[in-house]
Amino acid sequence: MTAALSERPKLSRRFRLQYEEAQSRWVLLYPEGMVQLNHSAAEILQRCDGERSLPEIVAELEQAFNAQDLAPQVQSLLEEGQRRGWID
């Protein structure tokens, strides 16, 4: 069972999103763990600040990457993030 996604998704304060120079990528740091993020996951999570709404995040990404129909991809990443506790 999955709880509904928040209207304005926010990265949990229990996770730290950080760019790692030595790995040339973004990671999520948490107690005794590290998730190595791919480019698109990092771009999505950077926008989960509790202020932007889901459609706003999608629109921003579509504009930034000159892409279309990103909503399903964003939705699925956020659902996974919520399941894994990254997203409040």
Added chain:
Amino acid sequence: MAGSTETPTVGQPLWLLAELTYQCPLHCVFCYNPTQHARINDEMSTAQWVDVMQQARKLGAAQLGFSGGEPLLRDDLEELVQEAHRLGYYTNLITSGVGLTPTRAQKLKDAGLDHVQLSFQDSTKELNDFLSHTKTFDLKQRVARLIKQHDWPMVMNCVLHRHNLPHVGKIIEMAVALEAEYLELANTQYYGWAWINRDHLMPTREELQEAEAVVNRFRAEQEGKTGPRTRVLFVVPDYFEERPKACMNGWGSVFLSIAPDGLAMPCHNARDLPGLQLPNVKDTSIAEIWQRSNAFNAFRGDSWMKAPCRTCDERHKDFGGCRCQAFLITGDATEADPVCSKSPHHEKVVQLVKQAPTRRSIPIVFRSDAESRLLHAEPNA
């Protein structure tokens, strides 16, 4: 292909474990510290630790655990945490709780400490205090509340063995009541003091299965719950497995442990492995140690492996298991971890489990400086 070798690729030391001191106010019977800890006195200075953290961060280290012994015994801990935070580490204090006063907790918060791992020995005062040979149960409860007051994510760690396995349900209840984000139920692995006391700690398979069933029931109840919850990790004991763990995720792969005296190790138990010539950060750079030292390259890749690992199709999954366990049980660190049922020495592990109940007339040994000196008497001393 039989006999094939590959040149190991050297990754990054993503995890740095800083064992600041081997001194500890507790006397736990299952401590994995080296039993010769009392003979290791030359602790590194603040400046030397800062240098270690800076070098390792440049090489990619991101997770940093301050451990020991009891790291709070170092009065420069706040200074080290502050520097670690400035460098961009995600910092973890691994503590017994002894010494975490409200004043020090506030200073550590201000220094940027990210989370705290607090050890408990049991859900009951009697067993907690007996196993650690200290009166620390009430103190740990207070410290747990202090950790939550400072809004740190808390990992509660409880080492399991035959004495507290029947209490697993209560231990979980305690972790939930204290609002721990994670509960690590780590079954005893037999190194250091735990190796000496193995007969007293060894559970039966039935005791283990019952405890695991309790854990699984709790997990099922948590399924689908919203709001804060406690995630339970159940670390299975090697001796009851048929395949070894992927120890350290592979030797010299991601893990770098620095001992109080500056010894650099691919695993915090590696001090006891013979012939390794472990390098020391006091005279060698971490880049040199990580990339080129003999010790860190000794078990990288698969060219060091013997049969059955050498041709095993699981060798890149478990890397042959634990080198320290191979040495302790077979006397040869290049053997397959005898936990593996394919190992010609596997029967020794089976016997260690089987014989434990018949060997409990041997006295239990609490970790202490005096016992450490007795176990490692210096010739002509």
